[in-house]
Amino acid sequence: MEKRNYRNTGAEISLLGFGCMRLPRIDPEKQDINFAQAQELIDMAYAQGVNYFDTAYMYHGGQSELFIGQALKKYPRDSFYLANKMPVWMAETKEDVDRIFQDQLKKCGVDYFDFYLCHSLNRGHWKRLREFGVYEYLSEQKKAGKIRQLGFSFHDKPDLMEEILQTYTWDFAQIQLNYLDWDMQNAKRQYELLEAHGLPCIVMEPVRGGALATLSPEAAALLKEADPTRSIASWALRYAASLPNVMTVLSGMSTPEQVQDNLQTMTPFVPLSQEETALVYRAARLYLESRTVPCTACRYCMDCPAGVDIPLMFQIFNRFKMTENGADARSAFAAAGEEKQAAHCVSCRKCTQHCPQLIDIPERLKEVEELARRVSR
Ligand code: SF4
Ligand code: SF4
Known part of the structure; x- marks a missing residue:
């Protein structure tokens, strides 16, 4: 070493x-x-x-x-x-x-x-x-x-x-x-x-x-x-x-x-x-160019008052961006549970002030929400 x-x-x-x-x-x-x-x-x-x-x-x-x-x-x-x-x-x-x-x-x-x-x-x-x-x-x-x-x-x-x-x-x-x-x-x-x-x-x-x-x-x-x-x-x-x-x-x-x-x-x-x-x-x-969310899963943004599991949502989203596997994303969203979904975000922005990566969390969660909707159709 x-x-x-x-x-x-x-x-x-x-x-x-x-x-x-x-x-x-x-x-x-x-x-x-x-x-x-x-x-x-x-x-x-x-x-x-x-x-x-x-x-x-x-x-x-x-x-x-x-x-x-x-x-x-x-x-x-x-x-x-x-x-x-x-x-x-x-x-x-x-x-x-x-x-x-x-x-x-x-x-x-x-x-x-x-x-x-x-x-x-x-x-x-x-x-x-x-x-x-x-x-x-x-x-x-x-x-x-x-x-x-x-x-x-x-x-x-x-x-x-x-x-x-x-x-x-x-x-x-x-x-x-x-x-x-x-x-x-x-x-x-x-x-x-x-x-x-x-x-x-x-x-x-x-x-x-x-x-x-x-x-x-x-x-x-x-x-x-x-x-x-x-x-x-x-x-x-x-x-x-x-x-x-x-x-x-x-x-x-x-x-x-x-x-x-x-x-x-x-x-x-x-x-x-x-x-x-x-x-x-x-x-x-x-x-x-793959447009993934630069989330490091540090969890500094948690807990979200609306119940969203922010790092988990970004993890599922990023995996989809890498694999384009809709079935995998659908089951990952389902396994996360209804209460942790991006759709619950009310854009209060409490989380953004703690994110060291300066991610616009509510904005990027909209993309996650859209993906969740798309793969569940
Ligand atoms: S902006 Fe959305 S994700 Fe962030 S704390 Fe508020 S409700 Fe939760
Ligand atoms: S604080 Fe930012 S980088 Fe850390 S888990 Fe939350 S969204 Fe990801």
Whole structure:
């Protein structure tokens, strides 16, 4: 496993990081983690050199922290790096910030976090962070040794990132970076800003919630033709890891096959050549022509007051766009249940303010509704 030196401190971080947001579940419809299966994945990754593990307060409905704390207990505390995050939007008062942080230490069963992030900063969350003195609170925790490195994860426009970087001193930052978002969501500009500020970059969503692990049939064929031995997902991981200021690439792994494939990609790591980079951009263009919804299934938009299961609706829609299989879409809509259908959306727009992908959810749900109607005829 390739390791990268964190800011010349001697800390060697694995180029592949384990994201604990898509762990194996007992029931695919529910958030509950299958602890035994998930432990196997962690053990597999750790045995082959993965030493960076990333969790958050709301992953798996709060269970991810409990799980990872338990899963890593058998390993020496100084043999891995644990990252966690402060969800400012879940704090109603300043006191909540302290309560959440203390709760996180307890749930993970640790005395300190190696990396700690202000979670998912956008304009609204940034405002709240400043109102509640969250940075100042976390800096105190850092002084007290409860946090080793303090950073933020980011989902907004580069001008806000510039403001955040100029307002406080940070140790690192985490951005959504992949070959689709390099231009589409200004990942290039964000990456350059971090580089200019001397901050290591942690990559989230390198395969965009799985979309870049499958692509559209035409785009996938292009990559398969170039190298039939490599998985489609491996191109996306290599794209992100080829950037020199990237410290680790997080992957939310759910199966032993995914873990194995990612380990193989990073061991040894071979950066993309210029020709290969041009090829993934061609694949991205083909994929975009398929008009799928760029949903990563993060569920930040949930719960919808009208009962719509937003990520599930987009998942069914996207699968149809890839396969054109109307019978499959019809049974998937039926299995979802009447109460979760896109048709219930009342366009209140409560969800859109939480979507890191800036998807116009009610507008795109109209397309889903239309599809559901069409396949049920
Ligand atoms: S806009 Fe539609 S999907 Fe979004 S929260 Fe409102 S009703 Fe639910
Ligand atoms: S619609 Fe946006 S917030 Fe909701 S699951 Fe998809 S990417 Fe996440």
